[in-house]
Amino acid sequence: MVDREAFAALLGDEGQALLGSLEHYEPESELAVATRLRRTHAPELVSAALGQARLRQRAAAKFGAEDAARMYFTPAGLEQSTRANVAAHRAERFRRSGVERPADLCCGIGGDAIALARAGMHVLAVDSDPLTCDVVRANAAALGLGDRIEVRCQDVGDADVSGCDALFADPARRGGKGRVFDPEAYSPPLSWAVAAARRFPHSALKVAPGIPHEAVPGDAEAEWISDSGDVKEAVLWFGAAGPAGTAESSPVRATLLPAGRSLSSRGLPDPPVGPVGRFLYEPDGAVVRAHLVAEVAADLDGRLIDPTIAYVTCDEARSTPYATGYAITDVLPFQLKRLRALLRERRVGVATIKKRGSAVEPTELRKKLKLEGPGECTVFLTRVAGAPTVLLGHPLGSPAGA
Numbered sequence: 053m054v055d056r057e058a059f060a061a062l063l064g065d066e067g068q069a070l071l072g073s074l075e076h077y078e079p080e081s082e083l084a085v086a087t088r089l090r091r092t093h094a095p096e097l098v099s100a101a102l103g104q105a106r107l108r109q110r111a112a113a114k115f116g117a118e119d120a121a122r123m124y125f126t127p128a129g130l131e132q133s134t135r136a137n138v139a140a141h142r143a144e145r146f147r148r149s150g151v152e153r154p155a156d157l158c159c160g161i162g163g164d165a166i167a168l169a170r171a172g173m174h175v176l177a178v179d180s181d182p183l184t185c186d187v188v189r190a191n192a193a194a195l196g197l198g199d200r201i202e203v204r205c206q207d208v209g210d211a212d213v214s215g216c217d218a219l220f221a222d223p224a225r226r227g228g229k230g231r232v233f234d235p236e237a238y239s240p241p242l243s244w245a246v247a248a249a250r251r252f253p254h255s256a257l258k259v260a261p262g263i264p265h266e267a268v269p270g271d272a273e274a275e276w277i278s279d280s281g282d283v284k285e286a287v288l289w290f291g292a293a294g295p296a297g298t299a300e301s302s303p304v305r306a307t308l309l310p311a312g313r314s315l316s317s318r319g320l321p322d323p324p325v326g327p328v329g330r331f332l333y334e335p336d337g338a339v340v341r342a343h344l345v346a347e348v349a350a351d352l353d354g355r356l357i358d359p360t361i362a363y364v365t366c367d368e369a370r371s372t373p374y375a376t377g378y379a380i381t382d383v384l385p386f387q388l389k390r391l392r393a394l395l396r397e398r399r400v401g402v403a404t405i406k407k408r409g410s411a412v413e414p415t416e417l418r419k420k421l422k423l424e425g426p427g428e429c430t431v432f433l434t435r436v437a438g439a440p441t442v443l444l445g446h447p448l449g450s451p452a453g454a
């Protein structure tokens with residue numbers, strides 16, 4: 053674990069030269085590299101540089117290789133940071149609302165502060181952890197944003213945010229015993245952040261994607277955000293950046309990155325339920341979390357295969373950015389023997405196994421299926437009208453599902 057002294061040394065000339073020499077280092081050769089470097093540098097500096105080089109490599113997935121190679125991280129700071137495209141999406145919404153000086157309370161290593169600054173805003177970034185503040189300062193400087201990010205190391209409860217026209221807060225969701233799920237166990241608690249958010253004309257609070265809908269305050273719009281199909285987070289928007297700002301905006305939204313498509317609630321009743329048709333659509337996780345399956349079903353002129361399962365079926369192929377479509381070839385009750393025989397007959401060697409509403413473990417099932425052959429297919433383990441059922445199909449657009 054790097055302390056502030058070691059981090060300061062890393063920012064000095066010797067530390068920078070050392071870190072620069074490790075840009076392309078291979079983690080497998082770490083022992084040999086460390087032994088060599090310790091001949092000419094202090095061991096603390098060598099381990100700080102190696103630790104930072106490792107974190108930069110890991111950070112490339114969130115921040116892109118170019119920025120990650122210039123930025124600084126702590127292990128916890130990297131883990132808790134917002135990935136660059138999600139932060140940029142949020143910053144753009146603040147920018148469109150005319151925000152010029154947001155306060156980023158609980159700024160961490162700066163994932164959001166950087167995006168807000170890059171969108172042209174002047175950010176007041178507050179965090180109570182001194183090392184984290186050193187890191188966000190170093191990041192602002194490394195990315196040429198030093199004049200747009202002012203860092204203050206203090207408890208958010210003590211921060212003077214006068215002069216700010218918006219608030220963004222990303223409370224810590226990790227305690228001493230790991231991840232916390234109760235919003236009141238966040239640091240600071242969600243109720244504190246909500247009260248603070250209401251004092252600004254524009255505010256957004258980042259929360260866990262598993263936040264129950266009942267915990268969303270009535271005056272907030274909740275936005276669930278996914279990136280390449282993985283749900284990353286939920287955001288509660290207050291004020292003019294949220295529901296009050298636009299006439300037709302709704303309290304719930306699902307946004308799918310990288311395309312940036314956004315689906316809002318139209319207040320539709322539950323979709324109809326009916327037999328499995330020729331096509332099956334799997335809504336994106338953000339759509340499911342936002343409870344917007346009815347909107348997708350309506351757009352597809354579709355129905356649910358079961359009242360409790362988020363699979364939409366229809367008889368004509370339609371395109372939607374909010375769900376992945378499959379052409380269905382078979383529908384059968386779940387029986388291992390029958391499924392194995394059918395996949396043998398089709399000579400399926402590669403199966404993508406998906407499940408919703410089934411207790412069967414895909415890895416266990418795959419072993420038992422003993423797949424062999426040149427064919428490919430998608431296997432859905434699910435329930436149809438309450439009965440355990442298997443659907444076989446192919447993604448629309450693939451050679452077999454076209």
Ligand SMILES: C[S@@+](CC[C@H](N)C(=O)[O-])C[C@H]1O[C@@H](n2cnc3c(N)ncnc32)[C@H](O)[C@@H]1O
Nearest residue numbers: 133134158160161162163164180207208222239
């Ligand atoms: C989830 S991280 C923020 C990540 C950040 N949005 C990013 O993208 O890099 C939460 C941060 O809140 C800070 N924090 C927790 N409680 C705080 C408090 N009461 N006052 C100030 N900072 C606090 C922690 O030190 C941690 O760095």
